[in-house]
Amino acid sequence: MAKKENRVMIVLACQECKRRNYNTQKNKQKTTDRLELSKYCRWCRCHRAHRETK
Numbered sequence: 001m002a003k004k005e006n007r008v009m010i011v012l013a014c015q016e017c018k019r020r021n022y023n024t025q026k027n028k029q030k031t032t033d034r035l036e037l038s039k040y041c042r043w044c045r046c047h048r049a050h051r052e053t054k
Contacts, residue, residue, distance in 0.1 A: 006030075012050040014041040022050060 006029050012022040019041070026035055034052040041048045 010035065010052045012037065012039065013053045014044060015049045015051055017041065017043050019043055020053060026052075 006027050007025045008028050011020050013020045036051045039050040
C-alpha cells in the first residue's frame with residue numbers, strides 16, 4: 001500500500017511588492033490556514049512578510 005501524501009507544494013509571495021519569490025512545502029493536515037513567514041525579498045532588498053498564494 002502506498003503512503004498517503006500529506007505534503008503539498010506552495011508558493012510564497014512578498015506582501016509589499018507581490019512578487020512570488022519562494023517555493024516550499026507544507027503539511028496540509030497540520031497547517032490548514034495560509035502560511036506566513038519573514039523572508040528576504042531581493043526586489044525590496046530587505047526582510048518582508050511572505051504569504052502563501054494559490
